[in-house]
Amino acid sequence: MTSLDDLIADSWFPFAGEITVKPLDAKVIPEPERRGVTPERCGACQRSDDTYVWTDEHWRLTGAEDTELPGIVLLETRTHHDSFTDLPADLLTDLGPMIARVESALLGLGNVARVHVNRWGDGGAHFHLWFMPRPLGMLQLRGSMLPMWLDFMPPVDAAEAQVALTQIAAAMAEQDGTAHL
Ligand SMILES: [Zn+2]
Incomplete structure (x- = not known):
């Protein structure tokens, strides 16, 4: 178990100062329905x-202009x-190659x-x-703390976010499917 002091001392941990860890709540069973x-x-x-952003017969890729990090996308199945x-x-057979394609498209953004x-x-x-491109050199965003950091980072310019999504759409459409940006 990592101590709170060790975590705070690590540059990738987003918090500093006087913080405490909440106790775990009692279990909630049955759990509330998901969305x-x-x-x-x-x-x-x-x-x-x-x-x-991009679609094909079985998969759809979505992103947001309202984001703290350009190029964050979600890969969804077309069907529920x-x-x-x-x-x-x-779809399970497709998934491995599809993950590699999306990763490649995000790496293609540069930096x-x-x-x-x-x-x-x-x-x-x-x-x-979820696919999240970790910017080159931003070592604090390594690993599982990246989603936590997003809560504290300013949103990027919508036009910049749009450029990244458009590049990703074009990269995906090079193989097949349809770019929608
Ligand atoms: Zn659905």
Whole structure:
């Protein structure tokens, strides 16, 4: 177990000063329902392709202009599945190469040291993976603290965010599928 003092001393930890660790709450069982558990109530299922960065027959890639880090995208399945265990075999087979394609598209932005690929599964119930490009030289954003840092970083200019998404769309469309930016 890492001590709080050790964490605070590490440059990648976003907090300093007098902080304390909350006690863990009692378990909540049954848990509250997650967002969009059925296609009818799922925001992703209701979205049209033209609101995405890039799409193909089975996958859709989305991003946001309102972001602290240009080039953050989410890879979603076109059809409504929750987690890995729910994906049909053909999508599971596709997933590895698709992850590599998205990583490659983000690395192609330039000045990206690493691409973090995250799967948490406690939010929306439509299958999605997060891709976060860690800027070259920003060592404090290494590893699992990057999402935490985002809460404390200023938003980037919307035009800059749009340029990154447009580059990613073009890189994805080089192989196949449709760029929507
Ligand atoms: Zn859905």
